[in-house]
Amino acid sequence: MRNFIRFIIRNHFFLLFLFFEIVSFYFIFNYNEYHRNIYLSSSNKVSGFLFERFSSVIQYFELKQTNEELSKKNAELRNLLDNKTYYAGRTIDLVIDTISGRHYRYRSARVINNSVNKHFNYITLNKGMKDGISRDMGVISSRGLVGVVLNTSENYSTAISLLNTRLKISARLRKTGFFGSLNWEGGSYRHATLSGIPAHAAPSVGDAVVSSGYSSIFPEDILIGTIDEINIDQGEGFYDIKVLLSVDFKKLQYVQVVEKKEAEEQRELEKTSEND
Amino acid sequence: MINLLPRYLFNFIILVLVQVLLLNNLQFSGYLNPYLYVLxxxxxPFSTPKWMLVALGFTTGIIVDIFMNTLGxxxxxxxxMAFVRPFILSSFSPRDGYEMGTRPIPADYGFGWFFKYSVLMVAIHHLFLFFVEAFSFENFLSTLWKxxxxxIVSVVFIFIAMLFSKRKSGTI
Incomplete structure (x- = not known):
């Protein structure tokens, strides 16, 4: 102990210098937006690397929760569809409902590669062309919306994740029906931004944000997340809403690929209208 | 040492005020900003204890930071800069060391000596400042140039300040 004190006294100048520099850099990283971003992005790189290394282990520990979620969703679907469904091996087919004219086909798939820490995140699925998956199909999980299929090969497909700054999703407030555009802006993998909700829409924190059903990709009313924070853009009269995503992309394992059967027809019709 | 205290307190207040009220509002071609407060x-004084040097350095920097919104x-x-000061002073010392009661100012050791000393101190401070501000070596040359x-601008202002102080029988 005496040696330790002697060491401190002998080097007090240098230690004091170190102390003040550490305090200064603490301030720099905590109170300056630019420096904080640099700090966060480099630490994200480290955590991303570690996560990749240990993902297999983590997946194992999450099996229980995943199973629970799957069985819950199974029961839910069974209740919902009751005798309208028949089970065909790996996929569930919905009997064509000629009255509403809207039907989707769901195929289950497993996520085999995923990232949340990049600017453009993609998901790889273990089903491909062979299983009937093709470009522009929606990807959802039991918790909510996940992404859109981008490329397919014989046995695999990649999907553009919701956590990709290039993906824009048409979203709707479940309570009031106002719709806007949802986009991930990088940063936190739990939050995305919903823009284009008009100032008179009066959203409140905790409201559910769901898919609008206007696109030819997703069915209506698939949960995306809940409102976490509301900012009004003074000049433009639109809200800038922070949405807490319902899907935890770090835990994503099983998903369903949605095919809208008349997607092609809708797309073509929309295209001709645009050209007119 | 004791009788220097009010004088340095006065210097401190004047320098910080000039820095935050006048110089921070000057714009030389957008981003050149003289930092006179390092003076x-x-x-x-030579006899300033080393621990006090870094403590005063921190206090001065933090006060300027608060006014400039660049905390830290x-x-x-x-x-x-305060940490390297003793090393620079000892490398620039005259053959028989610094005399008792003198201070590192042009009036005591001449303009030539003060010029060398202040240029080195200012350069160290500014290099550290701008590289931490940029926090990367990506635009190395432009940061260096800046x-x-x-x-140069800061040293010019330091010499202007020293001329002022001379008339008032060495306030600084």
Whole structure:
């Protein structure tokens, strides 16, 4: 102990210098937006690397929760569809409902590669062309919306994740029906931004944000997340809403690929209208 | 030492006020900004204890930071400058060392000596400041260029300040 004190006294100048520099850099990283971003992005790189290394282990520990979620969703679907469904091996087919004219086909798939820490995140699925998956199909999980299929090969497909700054999703407030555009802006993998909700829409924190059903990709009313924070853009009269995503992309394992059967027809019709 | 205290307190207040009220509002071609407040650390007496040097460096930097909304940035640079000051002073010392009761100012050791000493101190402070501000070596040359230009402007302002102080029988 005496040696330790002697060491401190002998080097007090240098230690004091170190102390003040550490305090200064603490301030720099905590109170300056630019420096904080640099700090966060480099630490994200480290955590991303570690996560990749240990993902297999983590997946194992999450099996229980995943199973629970799957069985819950199974029961839910069974209740919902009751005798309208028949089970065909790996996929569930919905009997064509000629009255509403809207039907989707769901195929289950497993996520085999995923990232949340990049600017453009993609998901790889273990089903491909062979299983009937093709470009522009929606990807959802039991918790909510996940992404859109981008490329397919014989046995695999990649999907553009919701956590990709290039993906824009048409979203709707479940309570009031106002719709806007949802986009991930990088940063936190739990939050995305919903823009284009008009100032008179009066959203409140905790409201559910769901898919609008206007696109030819997703069915209506698939949960995306809940409102976490509301900012009004003074000049433009639109809200800038922070949405807490319902899907935890770090835990994503099983998903369903949605095919809208008349997607092609809708797309073509929309295209001709645009050209007119 | 004791009788210097009110004088340095006065210097400190004047330098910080001039820095935050006048110089921070000057714009030389957009980003050149003279940092005159470093003069306070430069002219502290030789007998200043080392721990007090870094403590004063931190205090000065943090106060400037608060006014400039760059919390920590100037503090880090000024603490670093205060830390290297004893080494620079000892490498520039005359053959028989510094005389008792003198201070590192032109009136005591001449303009030539003060010029060398202040240029080196300012350059160290500015290089540290601008590289921490950029926090990367990506635009190495432009950051280097910026710190050199700013150092020149700061040294010019330091000499202007020293001329002022001479008339008032060495306030600084």
């Amino acid at each position: 306070f650390i430069i002219t502290l 940035l100037h503090a880090a640079a000024t603490v670093f 710190s050199i230009l700013s150092s």
